[in-house]
Amino acid sequence: MALAVPRTWVVGEVVAAATLNAEIRDQFTDLISGWTSYTPAWTASTAPSIGNGTLIGRYKVIGKLCTAQIEIVMGTTTTFGSGIWFFSLPFTAASPAGTSANWVYMGSSRAHSATTWYTGISAVVKGTSVLKAFSPADWSPTVPHSWAAASTNYGHLSITYETV
Template sequence: MTYTGWAAGSRITTTRLNEISGIWIPYTMSWTGTTTNPAIGNGIIEAEYALVGGLCTVRGNVTMGSTTTYGSGQFQFSIPFMAATLGHADNHWVGSATSIDRGAAWFPGQCRVASGTNYAQCISSTTAGGGTPTEWNPTRPFTWANTDNLSFTVTYEPA
């Protein structure tokens, strides 16, 4: 989607009014991998966003199914609008994330949207083995399986 900010003379429509009122709007979130894409199979992907004051807040949720495949490379989740460019290439819009290894443990994490991109990535502060923090992928922060879950929330400025 393309984001169009409000300015003097903007026409009010139902869609535009919903966009600035903080109403949660569902959208179809894509789940991709930096090398090979995962496939949700019989799992569930849910996502919604709300626009308030020129900022977009996104909530994403993925529950793995018995036929979910995990691809390869770092997981990426589409966001509804391209993110604004920040002052430095290493700057990110940052949010929170949680992953649940059903029946074993849960891992708090962060969610980031890199400057000028259209996707979010999740990062854990540690891996299941206590290793170096890194983006979530098929084996980080643990090896994903049926009923495992990941969720994130991030607020960013649309471009």
């Protein structure tokens, strides 16, 4: 159950257990519930393929605020496609009133080659559900390093954004 607007109580109202459960128990259940798993799509100009690697995602929604995390671990049969990489999010990002056409929600990213860590940012543009990573430029088959089909090559992305 998603968080709901609390009800307005009336003086002298007889409160039923079902009303209390909906107003108190169910609201707290939403706050303390666990994360939900999902499988992100990984796309580019020429489609990459995870092969025997791993691509997993999880998210937690509280009210209209979604935090999503994605992990990609390259396998020996992973292919990297061509062009900038994009990862799907579980929900579309909201377009807050009064924001510019370029409004983005920002998060973090990190990539690992066999020996080096690369840190950067992740971003989703309002009105979309597509996440990009930058370390220092858009992630691609050669950025932030020349990715290899090996489990020592992996990436993590995290973002918190308002949903529609």
